[in-house]
Amino acid sequence: MQAYGGVSIVNAIPSWYGSSMAVNLKVNVEITKGKYNGGSKLISTIITYLKEKFNLEDFDVKISSEIPQESGLKSSSAVSTALIGEVKRKFGLNIDVVKYSAILSILAGVSYTGALDDAVSAYYGGISYTYNKEFKIIKKSNPPLDISIIILPKGGRGKVNLNKLRSYELIFYEIFKLSLSDPITAMKYNGILVGEILGYDLTPVKKALEKGALASGISGNGPSIFAVTKEGEEGPIIDEFNLYGKVILTKAVGLDSEDK
Ligand SMILES: Nc1ncnc2c1ncn2[C@@H]1O[C@H](COP(=O)(O)OP(=O)(O)OP(=O)(O)O)[C@@H](O)[C@H]1O
Numbered sequence: 001m002q003a004y005g006g007v008s009i010v011n012a013i014p015s016w017y018g019s020s021m022a023v024n025l026k027v028n029v030e031i032t033k034g035k036y037n038g039g040s041k042l043i044s045t046i047i048t049y050l051k052e053k054f055n056l057e058d059f060d061v062k063i064s065s066e067i068p069q070e071s072g073l074k075s076s077s078a079v080s081t082a083l084i085g086e087v088k089r090k091f092g093l094n095i096d097v098v099k100y101s102a103i104l105s106i107l108a109g110v111s112y113t114g115a116l117d118d119a120v121s122a123y124y125g126g127i128s129y130t131y132n133k134e135f136k137i138i139k140k141s142n143p144p145l146d147i148s149i150i151i152l153p154k155g156g157r158g159k160v161n162l163n164k165l166r167s168y169e170l171i172f173y174e175i176f177k178l179s180l181s182d183p184i185t186a187m188k189y190n191g192i193l194v195g196e197i198l199g200y201d202l203t204p205v206k207k208a209l210e211k212g213a214l215a216s217g218i219s220g221n222g223p224s225i226f227a228v229t230k231e232g233e234e235g236p237i238i239d240e241f242n243l244y245g246k247v248i249l250t251k252a253v254g255l256d257s258e259d260k
Pocket residue numbers: 040041042043063065068069070071072073074075076077079110115118219220221222
């Protein structure tokens with residue numbers, strides 16, 4: 001099964017309310033014969049849990065991914081929803097894929113709130129709005145059609161200062177409320193604020209905004225940086241981000257079929 005990476009609209013760690021936008025960076029997971037002996041704690045936790053709960057035979061997985069890891073681009077939620085979705089399809093299970101993804105991501109120690117926001121955009125495409133404390137989906141919607149997403153991927157995230165992020169609960173809740181009607185402005189405020197709180201260098205973000213980006217900031221807990229432009233207006237931002245590393249130009253992904 002396929003799922004998508006994403007960029008943050010609102011980080012859910014401070015207020016438990018989160019929002020994420022799927023982008024066209026794909027993960028594909030296949031189930032194969034054999035037994036998993038790879039090194040991913042997330043994959044082994046999911047396989048062990050589902051095998052025991054539903055009494056399944058051993059299986060192995062083949063993962064192909066275009067999403068950089070440990071970078072804030074929702075790689076773990078994409079892999080986890082694609083794997084659980086594939087297990088559901090292959091073994092004919094009646095399970096809530098995104099809820100299992102959130103619970104098992106916490107169990108595997110790869111997420112703080114379960115990142116249901118990331119799981120919903122990864123699995124269904126589009127924009128997610130969630131309340132992660134109660135594993136609740138508030139709304140799913142389509143992104144604007146005429147935008148481009150420019151990503152400066154960075155890896156090797158250090159330890160995230162959760163308490164510092166959490167102390168900004170009120171302002172992140174206000175940004176979440178704004179995001180319901182204006183996701184692009186919200187992702188700009190969220191992305192700048194996360195960068196300032198966690199101490200990332202925001203020079204590329206400042207330059208992107210000066211050059212006319214609709215939004216720019218840190219995605220997830222970083223360190224990757226994104227910018228949003230109107231389609232056809234990417235050039236100056238790509239030139240700017242190219243000064244800092246290899247750039248990815250991609251698109252927002254619309255909502256897929258609910259019937260999964
Ligand atoms: N492509 C992958 N293959 C196997 N395991 C993966 C893959 N991507 C992520 N994981 C698992 O998820 C864990 C966390 O991944 P990662 O830090 O990349 O999450 P992320 O989604 O980028 O973070 P964020 O939530 O900030 O966007 C990894 O340590 C690994 O166990």
